[in-house]
Amino acid sequence: MQDPSTALSKKGRTLTTYQKAKLQHTETLKFSMIEAAASILQESGAEAVTIRKVAEKMECPTKVIYNLFGSKEGLVKELFLEGCTLLAAEFQAVPEQPDLKRYLYGLGQAYWDFSQKYTSYYRVMFGGAFSEFKPEEESLQTMVTALEQVNRIVAEATERGLMNEEDPKLAVELIWASLHGVIDLYLGGHLPGAAGARALYDKSISGLIQTLFVQAN
């Protein structure tokens, strides 16, 4: 992953401006617009993602963005979806393990790493960086898909009779919420230091595993 700037900019494509992209189809233009917004997000944070800055980067009037996405929220939604893609990629990179506890631990680490590597994305997705944004049905579904590996672990553990929880969905949410809580408090500056936050995160994973899995060596 040499160019982690955006999930869209694979194949090493350089940034496309408005005049170049508008010659092509609308989908390409939309694509490039999201790409521009994503690069600003990663380079300068969520506060820097403004309609005008994106328009400036694309060398186009702001109206074009409104034609394509309706509103800023429409553009933010695309960033949310791209964040889901990035997260899903991180989860997929975690080697599958026969020991489900170990596997879950690995996924937990990947989630932490994601939040630190793509902090701006994390804030957009779950940290209320754009407080106006609330995920609608499609975004929620995409997020659930990103959590696929966690879902699979819970499902498999339930099948094997290794899990104390009867409701798989609730178990996944419990894991997600607990880990998100640590990350969110840390990013919000409510936890003393990075080391302490890390230790807390580890303890949180361990606690979850201990709670959810039946106690047996």
Added chain:
Amino acid sequence: MQDPSTALSKKGRTLTTYQKAKLQHTETLKFSMIEAAASILQESGAEAVTIRKVAEKMECPTKVIYNLFGSKEGLVKELFLEGCTLLAAEFQAVPEQPDLKRYLYGLGQAYWDFSQKYTSYYRVMFGGAFSEFKPEEESLQTMVTALEQVNRIVAEATERGLMNEEDPKLAVELIWASLHGVIDLYLGGHLPGAAGARALYDKSISGLIQTLFVQAN
């Protein structure tokens, strides 16, 4: 608690405008200004808390607010501190119980109730409603004080040898982070429904108690 609008407006004081308050001392003026901001926060949400609206409510130019608080962040900090006071009051209202597990459960419920009753405050304090705001030393300390009851439970449980955790601070943070995670995902619209969120929250508390306390009837 008939007038839950602000922690400041005890004694049934009515809202004081600038012209009335400026005759008195500066502290009273500051006091009234925070009161005005707090009432806007509760009535119209965090987005409605703007310097101009607060100034309008106080019938004064915006400059006065800058003289008193330096910046908007200075005013937001006061709202954070008042939120801590409100939370502390909710915790104090929970009847102390000899059974520490039960007591912790009660405090957990109080924390949920606080987040639902004072959602706007919760978002200001932990939900990134004002993304520019990061709590500094004083705010962090005030928050820790608000969590006093939780600290006491952990300390007492450790004394009695009822707790698995060696680091009390970490245990408190674990509880806080886990419960905050559920609330934050719920307020962010990431969890399906209110009932599901509530069930998840209950499960989270139970899990924490199970993890932290030594297993003994």
Added chain:
DNA sequence: CCATTTTTGAAACAGTGTTTCTATAAGAAT
């Protein structure tokens, strides 16, 4: 009582998301 310092308070500055509105380009119909 005057000199100095501070505070007032309206207006302006720089930024935001969004909407007008005319001129231009694109597409469809004859």
Added chain:
DNA sequence: ATTCTTATAGAAACACTGTTTCAAAAATGG
């Protein structure tokens, strides 16, 4: 091909935000 129609382009303006400026007024101190 040439109209007629429709939609887009693109600059400017609107309504809002946090913050700063700067004359005038008020408060303070010698």
